[in-house]
Amino acid sequence: QVQLVESGGGLVRAGGSLRLSCAASGRTFSRNAMGWFRQAPGKEREFVASISWNAGYIVYADSVKGRFTISRDNAKNTVYLQMNSLKPEDTAVYYCVTDTRTDSSGGSYPGQYDYWGQGTQVTVSS
DSSP: OOEEEEEOOEEEETTOOEEEEEEEESSOOTTSEEEEEEEOTTSOOEEEEEEOTTSOOEEEOTTTTTTEEEEEEGGGTEEEEEEOSOOGGGOEEEEEEEEOSTTOOOOSOGGGOOEEOOOEEEEEEO
């Protein structure tokens, strides 16, 4: 059974940093794109970042470009999201996703991802 489990969320002050992790289990994801979406209360779910199976293609939302870094460790079946210079508007539940098509590249379209984690809360205070 495929599972994506996020961790690393929490409460941080504006300007601070957090590192989210997503551990995948149930199969190997080394040939699959992975990514992060987020959803704030009362708002639409939005794309944050994605990374291709070999980390050769990385995409960021404009709102996080230059502040967030996505990376992966295929040996650990884990994807990370390093978040720096956090802002109150980054407050949201962050979801890890994966596209199980072989050699997938990732991207911002949510429909391409077939597994989603339960989410981890990130709260940034002003």
